[in-house]
Amino acid sequence: MTLAFKNNNWKWVSLAGIILASFIAIKLSFIITSKTPKRPNLLLITLDTLRPDHLNSYGYERLTSPAITKLVEDSFIMDKAFTVATNSGPSHATLLTGLYPAQHGLQNNGQKIKATTPTLAEMLRQAGYNTAGFVGYFALAEESGLNKGFEEFEINPIASHDHDHKEPKDDLQGFEAVADWLKSWAEPAEKSPFFIWMHVQNIHESYDPPAPYNSMFEKISAPQTLAGFEGEFDVRCINDLAKAWRAEILPPHFKDEMLALYDGEIRLVDDQLEKIFNGLKSSGNYDDTIIVLVSDHGEVLFENYENKFYKQGPGHTGRYSDASLRVPLILKPAIFHGFKKTSRISQMVSTVDLVPTLLDLIGLPVTKNLPGASLVPVMRLPEKYSIPKNIFFHEKPYGVEYTGVRSEQWKFVHKLEKGRESFLLIDLVGDPKENHFNDSPSQVKAFKSLLETWKKKNQSIHEEQRITEEMRQALIEGGYIRK
Amino acid sequence: MRGEQIYPSPNRVLITLFLLDAGMGILHLVFIGDPQWGPLFNLAHEENLPTWYSSFQFLLVSGSAGYCYLIEKKNNLGWLVVAACMLGLAIDETLQIHETLIDQIMLGDAGENLRHYFGATQDTDSLLWTVVFAPLIILAGTGLAVFYYSRLRNNRLLFQLSWLPLCLLALSAGLEYLEAKTLSSFAHDSMSRYELFTFIEEMAELIAASLLVWVHCQYATLKRVVKKATP
Numbered sequence: 001m002t003l004a005f006k007n008n009n010w011k012w013v014s015l016a017g018i019i020l021a022s023f024i025a026i027k028l029s030f031i032i033t034s035k036t037p038k039r040p041n042l043l044l045i046t047l048d049t050l051r052p053d054h055l056n057s058y059g060y061e062r063l064t065s066p067a068i069t070k071l072v073e074d075s076f077i078m079d080k081a082f083t084v085a086t087n088s089g090p091s092h093a094t095l096l097t098g099l100y101p102a103q104h105g106l107q108n109n110g111q112k113i114k115a116t117t118p119t120l121a122e123m124l125r126q127a128g129y130n131t132a133g134f135v136g137y138f139a140l141a142e143e144s145g146l147n148k149g150f151e152e153f154e155i156n157p158i159a160s161h162d163h164d165h166k167e168p169k170d171d172l173q174g175f176e177a178v179a180d181w182l183k184s185w186a187e188p189a190e191k192s193p194f195f196i197w198m199h200v201q202n203i204h205e206s207y208d209p210p211a212p213y214n215s216m217f218e219k220i221s222a223p224q225t226l227a228g229f230e231g232e233f234d235v236r237c238i239n240d241l242a243k244a245w246r247a248e249i250l251p252p253h254f255k256d257e258m259l260a261l262y263d264g265e266i267r268l269v270d271d272q273l274e275k276i277f278n279g280l281k282s283s284g285n286y287d288d289t290i291i292v293l294v295s296d297h298g299e300v301l302f303e304n305y306e307n308k309f310y311k312q313g314p315g316h317t318g319r320y321s322d323a324s325l326r327v328p329l330i331l332k333p334a335i336f337h338g339f340k341k342t343s344r345i346s347q348m349v350s351t352v353d354l355v356p357t358l359l360d361l362i363g364l365p366v367t368k369n370l371p372g373a374s375l376v377p378v379m380r381l382p383e384k385y386s387i388p389k390n391i392f393f394h395e396k397p398y399g400v401e402y403t404g405v406r407s408e409q410w411k412f413v414h415k416l417e418k419g420r421e422s423f424l425l426i427d428l429v430g431d432p433k434e435n436h437f438n439d440s441p442s443q444v445k446a447f448k449s450l451l452e453t454w455k456k457k458n459q460s461i462h463e464e465q466r467i468t469e470e471m472r473q474a475l476i477e478g479g480y481i482r483k
Numbered sequence: 484m485r486g487e488q489i490y491p492s493p494n495r496v497l498i499t500l501f502l503l504d505a506g507m508g509i510l511h512l513v514f515i516g517d518p519q520w521g522p523l524f525n526l527a528h529e530e531n532l533p534t535w536y537s538s539f540q541f542l543l544v545s546g547s548a549g550y551c552y553l554i555e556k557k558n559n560l561g562w563l564v565v566a567a568c569m570l571g572l573a574i575d576e577t578l579q580i581h582e583t584l585i586d587q588i589m590l591g592d593a594g595e596n597l598r599h600y601f602g603a604t605q606d607t608d609s610l611l612w613t614v615v616f617a618p619l620i621i622l623a624g625t626g627l628a629v630f631y632y633s634r635l636r637n638n639r640l641l642f643q644l645s646w647l648p649l650c651l652l653a654l655s656a657g658l659e660y661l662e663a664k665t666l667s668s669f670a671h672d673s674m675s676r677y678e679l680f681t682f683i684e685e686m687a688e689l690i691a692a693s694l695l696v697w698v699h700c701q702y703a704t705l706k707r708v709v710k711k712a713t714p
Binding site: 010013014016020021022024025028033034363 | 600621
């Protein structure tokens with residue numbers, strides 16, 4: 001074959017094509033044959049009941065969290081992260097499976113994830129990781145199935161519910177167990193990467209940190225009588241607080257004291273986390289470790305909602321205001337991930353996105369059944385990528401089914417109780433304190449339809465479960481369910 | 484005329500193919516949400532009507548290039564190469580050879596490195612083939628561009644219309660990479676963007692093949708006329 005070129009331009013075109021193809025081939029061969037990225041360690045810290053707006057890195061003024069602030073210097077911080085459930089069990093199951101509660105099956109505290117539900121720990125164990133779980137409460141213990149994939153699994157309950165008979169060390173067992181495990185892991189020269197899930201129960205009600213945290217931010221009143229209150233009132237007891245607050249007989253200074261106790265718990269946790277972070281640094285493993293700090297839900301404190309759809313605080317379960325739904329989410333990648341800089345991500349993200357994000361960072365396949373999305377592209381190019389604008393939540397606390405969706409402007413919560421439907425629509429822009437029902441029929445219709453579609457797409461794969469009597473008693477004692 | 488072979492008009496062929504292309508697009512859009520019929524007409528899926536139609540189109544491109552080879556008496560090996568390439572594409576459309584190849588490549592460390600570099604996830608491995616095979620695609624594209632120039636430059640319209648399908652195929656390859664990036668990033672909201680990209684990409688591919696059939700047929704017709712007029 002001969003090609004009759006009229007001029008030399010076409011030779012240059014051919015040459016350019018060949019050079020470009022060669023250049024790309026060489027570049028690809030470098031990429032393909034480069035050393036496979038090493039696997040990072042993963043430390044997943046779930047801080048039960050922590051509101052982001054009580055952390056300094058989220059703008060809180062009282063010095064609750066200097067160690068977390070330092071961690072944020074190396075991390076991505078999600079300004080608008082939301083949980084999929086306000087109950088610890090369903091929410092944690094999502095954090096550990098990447099599935100919605102209806103999919104993993106744990107829709108209420110005391111239930112168990114489906115035996116066939118894959119967990120992050122199982123995936124990482126299969127990939128050669130050493131896996132260990134440390135939890136602080138029964139609802140997350142073996143009975144929940146959340147121990148799946150963990151070679152070692154410990155429960156270290158805290159003593160906060162027993163106000164008068166506890167030693168400070170009782171509240172620190174979980175931290176010490178993690179620190180000890182890390183020390184023994186770091187000893188051998190040849191080792192597999194680790195995945196530790198550390199659940200921290202301290203911040204959860206009742207707010208009653210040991211000294212010096214109990215008086216770090218405010219002097220706390222001794223138990224005393226209170227006008228209109230039956231028996232002795234103890235600010236450290238959540239039941240007393242809730243009763244007095246709901247009966248509108250709580251003097252304002254007790255609110256300040258309770259917030260000081262809540263903040264004291266946060267500071268205690270922060271100080272303990274600092275020791276763990278320092279331990280990782282001194283053993284030379286900090287840079288190779290992904291650290292995730294997230295809470296399972298927030299906490300309604302003394303917010304007062306005029307709509308009577310939201311339950312009053314203090315508490316979180318079955319409460320769908322942003323105080324309860326919004327969570328801190330801080331993610332420190334490993335050095336070798338090569339992020340040029342870390343930043344604040346201001347777009348809305350869901351805790352259902354965490355597992356795909358971690359799999360992506362670790363370099364493991366993101367399985368197709370995961371409804372969330374990896375946030376890694378947003379972390380790399382936050383100005384270029386946008387994130388899904390709707391955040392969904394769903395659970396069945398106390399046998400009531402709540403399904404909801406939150407966008408930047410709207411929040412729609414659907415409630416199904418004993419066959420009776422009710423709903424709440426809030427215009428978050430016009431009514432940021434979430435006080436009033438919005439009666440826009442078109443929005444209600446649109447959100448109902450959206451939730452139906454979402455439910456069909458993420459339909460239940462699990463039969464409703466009954467909890468054991470033993471678990472029921474433990475949950476009642478912990479204040480998680482009613483008698 | 485009696486005794487004279489009847490050839491289909493290139494323009495009629497093009498109109499027929501364009502109508503079929505449009506039909507594929509319409510069927511895709513009409514049935515996209517239908518769980519029963521959607522998969523049969525979905526442009527993004529494999530082993531369905533659009534895939535078989537696309538395969539048939541590339542067979543036509545290959546056949547028409549082969550016909551050009553037969554019409555030309557000299558300097559005609561290039562047409563055979565084009566015919567072979569297009570036949571390869573037709574087979575690939577149906578047997579999904581490039582998808583199988585890329586799946587194999589992405590299985591090991593190479594796959595992890597590529598995903599890591601391009602910020603893609605394993606879900607979208609099959610869409611990264613345009614990146615992995617980019618050198619081959621560029622070489623083939625350059626070769627086709629130069630070949631069409633060498634054959635068609637004397638007819639300005641034909642020459643320009645031979646490059647348009649090459650540009651559409653390049654767009655299609657680029658969009659496939661964008662689809663991988665889109666899907667890797669956001670599974671929820673990105674679906675609409677992904678579906679839009681897929682629609683444009685597949686339609687570009689169908690239109691490109693139709694145009695190539697027309698270019699080949701038109702070229703063969705012109706050559707026949709010239710041959711007939713040459714004593």
